[in-house]
Amino acid sequence: MNIRYITPFIEAVEGAFDQMFQLQPQALTPYLVKKEEILDWDISGIIGIAGEARGLVVLSFPADLAQELTAVLTGQAKDTMDEDVTDTVGELVNIIAGNAKKGLEEFRLLISLPSIVQGHHHQVTWPSGPVPIITIPFSTSRGHFSLSVGLENIITT
């Protein structure tokens, strides 16, 4: 795992939140996550990475933050996890993936279209093998969310 693969995603997250919601998320201290650990989130956007590094980048949100962000975009208060919420998260993750792509231009990396996983305490299947997973929590004035990265660097091990 190379930190230079991760920073573009963090910058993309900050950019996308500022652009879409005028929020300035704060990156907190990162920590390690075990593969089988079930995260306490309600909705996640998953971006696949292939090329000189392989793995997943996952953006996870609690229900209340996802609903609040949706309310900002649609102008209507939300209290259910309906299609609008999924669409909002999908759109946000799309923009983040697109922005990160620019920051990753110098590497031979391919970034998949994001997919959305929903459900309380959902679990992500990480790549097999000894792939370390790091979670970077973010705090915003409207709540917390997290960016988790599990990358297997196949060029320099």
Place this chain on the structure above:
Amino acid sequence: MRKFFKNVLYSGIQDRLAPEDQVKLLFINSIIFFGLLVLTFFGVRDLSHGDMVLGGVTLAISSVVLALFFLIRVTKTIQIGAWFLPFLMFGFFTFLTASGGANSTVVLWILVYPIFVVFLIGSFWGSVFAAVFLAVQALLLFVPGLSPAAAVELEFKTRLIGVYAIVFTFSLAFEIIRLQAQKELTRTASELAGAKVQTDGILNTVTEGIFLLNPDLTIGDQHSHSLKAMVGKDDLTGRSFLEELRGRISEKDYAAAKDYLDMFFLPDPPWHLMEEINPLSETTITGPDGLPHHMTFSFRSVELSTGRRVLGTVRDVTESFELNRKLKEEEDRSARQMKHLFQIIHVKPELLLQFLQDADQEITAVNRHLKDQKTDPSQLIEELFQAVHAVKGNAALVGLSAFAARVHALENMVAAFREKKPLWQDFLEMTVQLSLIQAELTEIRELLGRMSAFQRGIEASSADQDLLLLALEKAIDQLGTDTKLAVDLDISEFQPHLIPEKHRKLIKDVLVQLVRNSYAHGLEHPSERKTAGKPGRPRIRVATTPAGPLLKLAYWDDGRGIAPEALSRVFEAGFSTAASVGLHAGRGVGLSLVKQRVETAGGRLSLRSVQGKGVAFDITLPLS
């Protein structure tokens, strides 16, 4: 409309004829129409002059011929042979000469004849016809009284013959040149067609993507079938190569590829470098299936008559790339594990286990601090430093020096945090390092797990299963399969652990031999057993009885027993009751060998047999 005229002029059989015959057909049909037109014209003229009979007949003939021509063409194709016309014209022109015509000028028609015949029936027969025609015309012109044309001035007649000769010579020369040119054209065309068939064959079969790039970097119309599959589009001709790549390769490769390909069309690119600086020599492309493919491109400049082009070839090397990657991964992993293994085997197991447990605890504790976000930063750094330091110290203590070196680097990083307030990037870098250390610990633990599983495997096999019993069961199993005769083995009174180590091999060999003997001579198949009133499956029983300083081993089967007359000889070497030598019986060495080996070991072997009931062997061996 165009098709209709073409069909009429070629008589509808254009496709079936060689080019030179097509021309002739066109020519003949044109003459027919022209002739009809002239005939109609004269008919109308005659009518207007009041010559009703002649005009009517002429018009009637022309309309009948025209009607017939179309009628026949509709139902079937017609062909007027090239040979027909020379005869027709021969007659017609001769008639004109002989009749004299208006002012005798119609004799000029004869000048047309050589052109027609040479063209229609070729140089040889055309010359023959032209010569005969000339002779006939000369006869008519020069012999007085034969026709009014003979009255024409002599000078005019000789000039006419001269011009005829010139026209004939030029017709001949023209026809020869025409045929030659046509032959050449046909040959080139068929060569080109042959070359095209081969090129198509190659381009459709080759697994590489092959294409030519025009100076504007569009794809040329000659490209291999595989390229279409790689791009996922059928019509690539004229499409921009770079546009097809855009979005499928990384932005970096895209920009580099554009610059690189443009270089090929510079007046004098650095040819010797071109291969080396190819940015697409190894690249990852999103395929039409949406998955990443590893591709190798190579580009060469090609000078064509129409200017410079770039020949591109591309191969999908995903499979070999993936294989290499896996191999390298495995190699790295096993190299690391060997290093660990080498160090582990020098460490006391309990120390190592303690170390792993401690290290795991330290990292988990630190991670908890990282995760809760509540720990004061300077406090967090202190916690981190102490945890990392402890792990490093313990690793060095148990002798995992490579691992300790790795942790040492992390320790330095954390130590620097004490001097300079870390940014989140620094924390990220630190966490990445921590994750790698944790991954390595996991690997060591897995290695240990496998080693102890291996150890347990060895212990389990020797403790749970007696090898002697295993050999006995295996022999029965094997013979049962070979002879298709299943046997019940009774070992309820068999205690293999009573057998002293020094006799184990002997007893194993003896038991296996006795089982073979039972199968070969004693055990009957179920049908035979039923008539004898025995249970369907034969039984074999093995039992041990300790008797003071001796071990008694009993072997018994409930087969047909040994015939009384053979009983006294079964232990003789070379004696066998089997009629033929097979895999399991007939050599006559089995029982004599058993007896001999038991006696060599200081024991005794005796045999009892009741015919129809079975055989019992009793073996006694000294324990000490």
